[in-house]
Amino acid sequence: MDKAKTTRSPQDPARKGALRLIGGVLEGQSLAEQAGAIARLAPQDKARAQRLALSVLRNIDRADSLLVTHLSRKPRPDVLNILRLGTVELLEHGEAPHGVVNAAVGLVRNAGPKGRAAAGMVNAVLRKISVQQTDWASLRPEEMPGWLRDPVIAKWGAGVALNIEAAHQQGALPDLSVKPGQSAPGERLPTGSFRLREAGQISRLPGYAEGNWWVQDAAAALAVRMLDPKPDELIVDLCAAPGGKTLQLAAAGAAVTAVDISAPRLERLRENLDRCGLTAGIVAADALHWTPATAPDAxxxxxxxxxxxxxxxxxxxxxxxxGSAIAGLCELQARLIDRALEMLRPGGRLVFATCSLLPAEGEDQLAAALARHPAVVVEPPDVEGISPDWITARGGLRLRPDYWPDLGGMDGFFIARLRKPETAR
Ligand SMILES: C[S@@+](CC[C@H](N)C(=O)[O-])C[C@H]1O[C@@H](n2cnc3c(N)ncnc32)[C@H](O)[C@@H]1O
Incomplete structure (x- = not known):
């Protein structure tokens, strides 16, 4: 992978960009928050910087487990990140040692007098690392943090946790949702989404400019499939931005109102609707305190x-x-479920979804909602391409990254469809 680029100068802006991103994440900033860190790079360098950073973050503990055996003491953070990048390029990407080691030495020489002093060490360590392909292949996938791993093991067991970690390690190819009657590039998945075989430049693919399809993970697309929108139905999309599900609802012909608390995220939703030639009402509001003019069908x-x-x-x-935000998120989810049921017309349906692996934000949230609203009925999923094993005891749909291992996995999601009683007010 990227073999030609290993001969680039040690000043390679893509590697420097990747190191800025990695450093930012280790200081607590998400990649999404760091767009500015690589904004000035040429498009090719920007894409390469992102790819390298993602790869290092996916392998950071694995890289450290080899590096530690060659280091007498922990290097300063910027030097350690250069070593991590070199390790991942050598062993995960299989790049030529000469180019990778030279680039790493060049980067460390650029990092001030203390960095320069580490050049010999970086050279020696990466040369040793470069022959450790077998050790690398035998390392276990990156482990989830305890606050996530423990509840996953408690729910599904240690074997599933390991399978999920293996799926995380593999990363994800882009999935596309397609407008009815249109086609999309890629392989058709069992549930009707399409999966590209490589990431590449999405906006250059046929049908993008025409708005025939949009990027949306196959698991995420199932929430709207479970809602089963009908033409002209009045549907409120609460927490809608950036709008993948709003696009699905609008493409089905429903009269959609998209509500989100974040105006900047709603701007992205508006752009997505425009590109796809679809329409929806857009409301910037806190869903807990917003009331639709007419009670929606769904x-x-x-x-x-x-x-x-x-x-x-x-x-x-x-x-x-x-993990410290989870209790607050669970409380907000419960309040939003109550508010959604309240605004729905009698006999209407609610689909609740979270892109979470935590039962507290899925299975347990559904159980608690049913306890608070005993007249509400769960309608188990009846959609194309899902396995019966994915349906939970209470009739929700549990999706996990380790499902579809031969197709490349899917996002983790929990989705449940609830029916408000006809007699409810
Ligand atoms: C999981 S994302 C939604 C993704 C979106 N449905 C899609 O398919 O593209 C959750 C959204 O909830 C919004 N949000 C958080 N709290 C909210 C609230 N109290 N009222 C409305 N929106 C809220 C966030 O701004 C964020 O855009």
Whole structure:
């Protein structure tokens, strides 16, 4: 991978960009928050910097476990990151040792007098690392942090935790949702989404400019498939931005109102609608305190959550989160479910979804909602391409990254469809 680029000058802006991103994540900033760190790079360098940073973040503990055996003491953070980058380029990407070691030495020489003093050490360590392919292949996948791993093991066992970690390690290819009657590039997945075989430049693919499809993980697309929107139905999309699910609802012909608390994220939703030639009402508001003019036929609640189902695509997440926000998120989700049921017309349906691996934000949230609203009925999923094993005892849909191992996995999600009683007020 990227073999030609190993002969670049040691000043390689892509590697420097990657190191800025990695350093930022280790200081607590997400990759998404760091767009400015590589904004000035040429498009090719920017893409390469992102690829390298993602790869290092996906392998950071694995790299450290080899590096530690060659280091008498821990180097300063910037030097350690150069070593991590070199290790991943050598062993994960299989790049030529000469180019990688030279580049790493060049980078460390650039890092001030203390960096220069480390040049010999970096050279020696990476040369030793460069012959450790067998050791690298035998390392276990990157382990989830305890606050996530423990509840996963408690729910599904240690074997599943390991399978999920293996799926995280693999990363994710882009999935596309396609407008009815249109086609999309890539392989059709069992649930109707399309999966590209490589990331590449999405906007150059056929049908992008025409707005025939949009990028949306196959698991995320199932929330709207479970809602089963009908033409002209009144549907409220609560917590809607950046709008993947709003696009699905609008493409089905529903009269959609998209509500989100974040105006900047709603701007992205508006751009997505424009590109796809679709329309929806857009409301910037706190869903807890907003009331629709007419009670809707259906509400989609894609609630804010830990996003732990998206680690395949966001390997920075376990490094910047400590689980302390989860209790607050669970409380907000419960309040949003109550509010969604309240605004729904009698007999209407609510789909609740979270992109989380935590039962507290999925299975347990559904159980608690049913206890608070005993007249509400769960309608188990009846959609194309899902396995019966994915349906939970209470009729929710549990999706995990280790599902579809031969197709490349899917995001973790929990989705449940609830029916408000006809007699409810
Ligand atoms: C999981 S994301 C939604 C993704 C979106 N449904 C999609 O498919 O593209 C959660 C969203 O909830 C929004 N949010 C958080 N708290 C909210 C609240 N109290 N009211 C409305 N939106 C809220 C966030 O701004 C964020 O955009």
């Amino acid at each position: 509400v989609l609640l894609d609630a804010p959550c830990s996003a732990t189902g998206t680690i395949r695509r966001h390997p920075d997440l376990p490094l910047i989160r400590d």
